[in-house]
Amino acid sequence: MSRYRGPRLRITRRLGELPGLTRKSSRRSYPPGQHGQNRRKRSEYAIRLEEKQKLRFNYGVSERQLIRYMRQARRATGSTGERLLQLLEMRLDNTVFRLGMAGTIPAARQLVNHGHVMVNGRVVDIASYQCREGDVITVRNKDNSRRLVEANMEYPGLANLPSHLEFDKQTMTGKVNGIVEREWVALNINELLVVEFYSRKV
Structure with a gap:
């Protein structure tokens, strides 16, 4: 299905x-x-x-x-x-959503599929990509990509950032510091x- x-x-x-x-x-x-x-x-x-x-x-x-x-x-x-x-939480689309780059997971999946997201300096357009400790997630250096994420960041889906992630709003850069803990699901x-x-x- x-x-x-x-x-x-x-x-x-x-x-x-x-x-x-x-x-x-x-x-x-x-x-x-x-x-x-x-x-x-x-x-x-x-x-x-x-x-x-x-x-x-x-x-x-x-x-x-x-x-x-x-x-x-x-x-x-x-x-x-x-x-x-x-x-499930460490999927790229969910990680983009938890960083506040998108309002919902389907919106985050669309961002990823359309090539607006980079992982460790390379464009990754596979939503099911498993994020690992040390991965750096950034927005592609294109005006269109940055505008999309800036608009999404005004209305993030969830207010609290999980403990295993960190995010710099100025540079639109997120980092995975570990694996998500159960209490942050x-x-x-x-x-x-x-x-x-x-x-x-x-």
């Missing part, structure tokens, strides 16, 4: 607040659809599926990509759930339920 391109408020009404997907908030607090207001009790499977869907829609990854990240997280040492979140999610969801599939 490909990346979601439909109405975003519909997703946030169903799954709750997703800071990476959209900054808009719905006036209605119940899920969309005919039976949104009188939902029956959810099954164990439905609860786990919902947590998994939060990850998918917030970070804008396909089901196939998420399974690949899950396999990587399994092979790594430590908590599988935490490692999965770290892999902005998404409200229970990653253990996602691990349980994939336990039989992966």
Whole structure:
């Protein structure tokens, strides 16, 4: 299944607040659809599926990509759930979003795909690029690129800069100082339920 391109408020009404997907908030607090207001009790499977869907829609990854990240997280040492979140958080599009260069992760992905972002002095147009400790992320030295990022920086998606990143607004230069810690993940999610969801599939 490909990346979601439909109405975003519909997703946030169903799954709750997703800071990476959209900054808009719905006036209605119940899920969309005919039976949104009188939902029956959810099954164990439905609860786990919902947590998994939060990850998918917030970070804008396909089901196939998420399974690949899950396999990587399994092979790594430590908590599988935490490692999965770290892999998603250290993607280039998410890092650009957390630095404040874009208002949402889809907007950050567009910046990256259109070649406005450089990593260690080279243009990187792959949104899924895994940022590593020591990577320097800058805006391409073009008027168009700088104007775009300057406009985005006026309305950043999230106010707080995570502890593993540093950003100089004057030079529009960000640096990755380490791997993100669990407490800095902005998404409200229970990653253990996602691990349980994939336990039989992966």
